[in-house]
Structure formats: C-alpha cells, structure tokens
Amino acid sequence: MSDLPGSSDKSPLVELRLWRQFVTLADELHFGRAAQRLNMTQPPLTQAIAHLEVVLGLKLFDRTKRSVKLTAAGAALVPEVQDLLTRAQALPAHARAAAGGEVGHLRLAFVSTVGFALLPQWVRAFRERYPRLALELIEATGDVQLQLLERGEIDAGFMLHAPSFVPPGLERVRIASEPLLLALPEYHPLASLQAPPLAKVLAEPLVIFPRRIVPSLYDAILAMYHAAGRSPEVAQEAIQMQTIVNLVSAGLGLAWVPESVRQFQRPGVVYRTVPAGKPSAKVPGCETSLAWTRNNTNPVLERFVGFITGDTGHER
Structure with a gap:
C-alpha cells in the first residue's frame, strides 16, 4: 500500500530541480539550512518536498517541530539521486564529446x-x-x-x-596495395621453382572465391587467363582465404591470394611470385x-x- 495519496503504478516523472532539493534537505536534515543552500526561502522548499512525496506516493522524511529524519525509502533514494544528479551534470560535456567523436x-x-x-x-x-x-x-x-x-x-x-x-x-x-601470390602444394612440381612460369600455372586447376564475393578482383584474375588465351579450370570455390589455402594444401588446385595471406602459415603450402607472361597477360594486384x-x-x-x-x- 502507498504511504500517501496520489500514488500510481506508473513511474512518475520528477524534475531534476525537485531531486536537487530532496538531496540537499537529506544532507542538512534542516529546512532552514537547506533552503539557504538552495538560495530560496523555507516555505517553497517545504511545499516542494511535500509535492515530491505526493508524486512518489511515499514519505521521504519524518518531520516534527524539532527534527527532520529520512525515512527508510528516503535514505534508499539518496545515493541513487546523487548518482543521477552527477550524471545529469556531466551530460553537456558528454554531448560535446560525442559530437566531436571523442566518445x-x-x-x-x-x-x-x-x-x-x-x-x-x-x-x-x-x-x-x-x-x-x-x-x-x-x-x-x-x-x-x-x-x-x-x-x-x-x-x-x-x-x-x-x-x-x-x-x-x-x-x-x-x-593497402599488394600483389597476388600463387599458393600451391609444397609437393607440386611447380613448387620447386622460385618463379613458376605463368603459362604453366594457368594450365593448373584453380581454387578461387565466388565472383559475388569480390567481383572486381575475380574479373581481373579471369582477364589474366583470357589475355593468355586460356579459361581457368575451376576445381573448387571457397569463401574464406583460410579455406582456400586449406584446399590448396589438400591438393585440389592452385590459388591466387593476396600477399598478406602468406602470414597464414598452413603446413603443406608454399607461396611463389609468378612473373608476367605475354605483355597482355599480367598477374593483377589487389x-x-x-x-x-x-x-x-x-x-x-x-x-x-x-x-x-x-x-x-x-x-x-
């Protein structure tokens, strides 16, 4: 049951001004001193606290002619209200920081x-x-x-x-700009060459990503094959570069990968730089x-x- 009339199941909307008055009175436990700190007279402060209690439907203070004491509900509210006021005071600086990309x-x-x-x-x-x-x-x-x-x-x-x-x-x-390297199984005959000839590489089965993943790079790779008068023999498609390298390790084919993939050290796979073939057939970069x-x-x-x-x- 509510302590005071006017309570509601809905959470009341309380102005920050009332919370400041509440926390000041909770600190002073004296209406006169609290009013003085708030630069107001005592009667408006008394009315404000009474209004707050009605809005909340709770008694926040037990008061007599000689004393003012917090109720259990009032005491429980004090740290929460102090935190609320602290955060409210920080809001302008936070908004400026957010607008400036600092938070x-x-x-x-x-x-x-x-x-x-x-x-x-x-x-x-x-x-x-x-x-x-x-x-x-x-x-x-x-x-x-x-x-x-x-x-x-x-x-x-x-x-x-x-x-x-x-x-x-x-x-x-x-x-980043980087060349495409050739990933191939370490036991493949071309792996013994530091610079495998492009013509021989293009004759090998290819492991490649689907075109929808990186259309521009897919098309650039196919253009290299077409410039050399060949069409790639796609043995397998895979989405992730790690998966492509794993499939190369399993012997499914060779693959063109960005140089950064070299850091993915998969046992059984070596990486080679392939020189250009015909003037029109050039290994693209990415x-x-x-x-x-x-x-x-x-x-x-x-x-x-x-x-x-x-x-x-x-x-x-």
Missing part, C-alpha cells in the same frame, strides 16, 4: 585478409589513443559488407578489390580500402578515418 561507438566490418596483421595493430593503437571510443568488429565478405552498409548496420568496412576499383555510392580510403556510405554522419567514423590516413598516409 561513441563504431561498427567496422572487415575481410579476413585485413585481420592477419593490419587490423589488430590499428585496433590496439586506436583504443590506446581513444579509450572512450568503442569498436565493434564484424568479419564479413565484401558482398555482405555492401548489404550491411545499405541497411545501416555497419559504419564502414575494410574491403578487398582490384586496383583503382571504387564501389559505387561509397566513399573510400585505400589502406587493394584493400576502408569504405563507407556518403551519408554517414557518425563523428567516430570521421575520427577513425583521420586516424587511418594520418597514421598511414594512404590515399583516397
């Missing part, structure tokens, strides 16, 4: 190749520099990242693509970019892009 949350997607070396270094350095910023990391292939960006479920994504390719409708900053939608207004993203470009000097 907040950033959702970043990434392809597996970035996770081998670059991403862990950046995440550690970024968190050390901006400890009040939270990074949420989501591993996803390029096609999935584009869907997430379109739905607004991520702020930006590290994507793999062919050189100079710009995803339509997105802003980007290039963060790039990794951080991409985001043009209408993204998250200030933490702007700060992260500044961190990437400032620390690495990469170009848009």
